[in-house]
Amino acid sequence: MSSACDSCPSKDGCTSQDSCPTANGVPAKEALAKGSSIKTVIGVASGKGGVGKSFVTSTLAVSLARKGLKVGIMDADVTGPSIPQAFGIEENLHATEDNLIYPAQTETGIKAVSVNLMLSDKEAPVIWRGPVLNSLVRQFWGQTDWGTLDVLLIDMPPGTGDVPLTVFQAIPIDGIILVATSQDLVSMIVNKARNMASMMNVPVLGLVENMSYIKCPDCGKEIRLYGDGSNLEKSAAEIGAKVLDKIPLDPEVTRLVDSGNVEKTEDGILAGTTDMCLNMLKQ
Numbered sequence: 001m002s003s004a005c006d007s008c009p010s011k012d013g014c015t016s017q018d019s020c021p022t023a024n025g026v027p028a029k030e031a032l033a034k035g036s037s038i039k040t041v042i043g044v045a046s047g048k049g050g051v052g053k054s055f056v057t058s059t060l061a062v063s064l065a066r067k068g069l070k071v072g073i074m075d076a077d078v079t080g081p082s083i084p085q086a087f088g089i090e091e092n093l094h095a096t097e098d099n100l101i102y103p104a105q106t107e108t109g110i111k112a113v114s115v116n117l118m119l120s121d122k123e124a125p126v127i128w129r130g131p132v133l134n135s136l137v138r139q140f141w142g143q144t145d146w147g148t149l150d151v152l153l154i155d156m157p158p159g160t161g162d163v164p165l166t167v168f169q170a171i172p173i174d175g176i177i178l179v180a181t182s183q184d185l186v187s188m189i190v191n192k193a194r195n196m197a198s199m200m201n202v203p204v205l206g207l208v209e210n211m212s213y214i215k216c217p218d219c220g221k222e223i224r225l226y227g228d229g230s231n232l233e234k235s236a237a238e239i240g241a242k243v244l245d246k247i248p249l250d251p252e253v254t255r256l257v258d259s260g261n262v263e264k265t266e267d268g269i270l271a272g273t274t275d276m277c278l279n280m281l282k283q
Contacts, residue, residue: 033100038148058073073154178206
């Protein structure tokens with residue numbers, strides 16, 4: 001039995017791998033809807049919640065769109081969707097004549113799908129079991145009229161549970177960006193996420209350290225929130241990846257994102273990550 005079966009909850013009762021989507025370690029990928037074309041798919045992931053994964057996804061999308069790229073966002077964090085709030089999207093998703101999901105569009109033309117764009121009450125909790133969540137993620141990929149995109153960013157749920165597994169199995173991801181802080185426990189968290197990606201044969205493109213420091217408004221001195229030594233640098237070296245960006249905690253940026261104006265943030269927040277994505281697209 002292949003290593004991909006070791007963590008499968010059904011492995012003890014499995015009698016045949018012929019129809020298993022992870023047989024021989026090769027997940028079955030969902031096809032895009034007819035007429036849709038996506039050049040590069042990048043997941044934005046984290047080993048735990050609350051590290052700013054959706055913030056990185058939204059600001060990276062804005063940065064790439066400013067470079068002239070056609071960008072889409074799939075909000076796969078189904079139980080904690082944040083993308084509509086960051087962009088101030090209030091319209092609901094609707095279907096095309098072919099019964100495909102038609103994405104919402106931001107002011108600058110970024111396409112987005114999210115479960116919060118399907119609910120009449122935006123504050124209603126999504127209390128759905130795994131199979132329903134997994135089905136929705138597959139629909140967001142394979143039954144959405146994405147048109148032609150240069151890059152699709154997937155805001156993934158935190159951790160290594162059912163929905164992240166579905167994303168890895170169903171969608172042909174070119175790589176993931178890991179988001180973390182520099183706390184002491186970050187090494188374990190980063191390695192868990194890295195190991196899951198490795199099991200799914202998805203490369204780690206780099207790491208982003210969020211809430212890395214605060215800049216004093218009076219003297220400009222950088223105050224490190226978790227001490228002078230960055231544990232993320234060590235974790236990145238251990239997995240053979242680079243820290244692409246270190247993002248400060250900026251009250252003005254936070255205000256813009258919380259008010260639905262992420263597209264009004266200044267350039268340069270994710271300069272290193274943006275350059276990495278552009279280099280990927282050139283290959």
